[in-house]
Amino acid sequence: MKSTKIYQGSHQWILFGRDEKKPGNLIDSNQYMVLTANRCLLLDPGGTEIFASMIAAILHFAPIEKITDLFASHQDPDIISSLGLWDQTLTNAKLHAPAIWEGFIRHFGCESIEYVPIPDNGGTIKLGALELQLIPAHYLHSSGNFHVYDPQAKVLMSGDVGAALEAITAHIFVDNFDTHIEKMRYFHQRWMPSNRAKNDWIERVRKLDIEILAPQHGRIFKGDDVKRFLDWFEALQVGAAV
Ligand SMILES: [Fe+2]
Ligand SMILES: [Fe+2]
Numbered sequence: 001m002k003s004t005k006i007y008q009g010s011h012q013w014i015l016f017g018r019d020e021k022k023p024g025n026l027i028d029s030n031q032y033m034v035l036t037a038n039r040c041l042l043l044d045p046g047g048t049e050i051f052a053s054m055i056a057a058i059l060h061f062a063p064i065e066k067i068t069d070l071f072a073s074h075q076d077p078d079i080i081s082s083l084g085l086w087d088q089t090l091t092n093a094k095l096h097a098p099a100i101w102e103g104f105i106r107h108f109g110c111e112s113i114e115y116v117p118i119p120d121n122g123g124t125i126k127l128g129a130l131e132l133q134l135i136p137a138h139y140l141h142s143s144g145n146f147h148v149y150d151p152q153a154k155v156l157m158s159g160d161v162g163a164a165l166e167a168i169t170a171h172i173f174v175d176n177f178d179t180h181i182e183k184m185r186y187f188h189q190r191w192m193p194s195n196r197a198k199n200d201w202i203e204r205v206r207k208l209d210i211e212i213l214a215p216q217h218g219r220i221f222k223g224d225d226v227k228r229f230l231d232w233f234e235a236l237q238v239g240a241a242v
Contacts, residue, residue, distance in 0.1 A: 001053040003060065004172050006212060006220060007153040011036040011130055015214070016057045018168055022050055028168055029078050030216050032157055034150070035061055039127045041069040043148055043157050044079045044216050051082040055089070065091065069125060070113070072097040073159035074142030075104050079216070084109025096125055096134070098144035118146055135204060137161065139197035147205075154211035161201070162229055163187050164218025174219045177228045183218065185236070192238035202234045 001021070007013035017030040031054060032043040040062045046054055058067070067090055072080040075098070083095065087109050097105055099117035106115065122134040125148070133149040140161050148157040164183035174180045192198060213221040213229060221229050 001050070001057040003057050006172075006214065007150075007155055009153060011127075011153070012061075013150070013153055013155055013212075013214075014061060015172065015220070016054060018170070018172075019050055019053050020168055021053055026050075027078055027217060028166065030214065030218075030220075032214060033058060033061065034127065034130070034132070036127045036130055038066070039068045040066045041071060041125065041127055041132075042067060043071045044073055044159065045070055045082055045086065047078050047081045048085060051085045054082070064089065068093055069127065070095045071125065071148060072101075072105060073137070073147065073157075073216070074098060074145045075101040076142065076160075079159075080105060081108050083113070087111055087113050098142075098146060100144035101142075120144070122146060135208075137201050139192070139194040140201055141191040141193060149208055149210075151209070154209050155214055156205065156208060156210045156212070157214045157216075159216050160187075160191065161233070162213055162215035162218070162221060164215070166218045170219060172220060174221050174225050177225050177232075180219065181232060184232075187217075188233065188236055189238055189240060194239055195237060198233065198236075198238055202230055206230060 001016050002018040004015045006015050012035045014033040029046055031046045034041040094114045094116050096116045099119050102117050118134050122136050125132045135147045135149050137145045137147045210226050213226045
């Protein structure tokens, strides 16, 4: 599991991914950590299969007792099927996850971790002085789905939006948007069910000041490539299973 610092200010954003040890038939996923002085949030901490690699990787940055918060953008196994293992590992943690998925996500195991349901209109996660915004992204692709915006770092963690199917050796950042398009097209057309939901999200997200758009699979968009992605996604017709 590789780790890459993608933002360094008064707090940090760290990406964990490109896991060479994972079985080849699992989709590669990006896990993120927001690290403040006293607390640590893991975003979409991943599936059961990569739990051991994740624990090993995060311990380079924070001791276990500093991990106080988990976030799950939606209910998928690659997002949060590791919950039962975190539940046995963390002593004092909360899981922020969509309210409508609570009864489902709890099937992964959630006894000691406190489930904090996110209402449909969103909310915040407070890590000391840092306040992160939970941006509704319903039907992109899950019916109850949120992204995390950090106004200080100007990072939007965008879950499956912006995802690309890539080789394990792929670079961390998009370096050629035009060639990147073909790695994203099928994923968005096939998994995103609603043009209307997509356009609502585009309108909401265009109001945010975003320097880094960080999806849960594939490369990260930076600077002008964020706008290029929004323009491309807006024009794309989604929701056709052909
Ligand atoms: Fe998903
Ligand atoms: Fe995913």
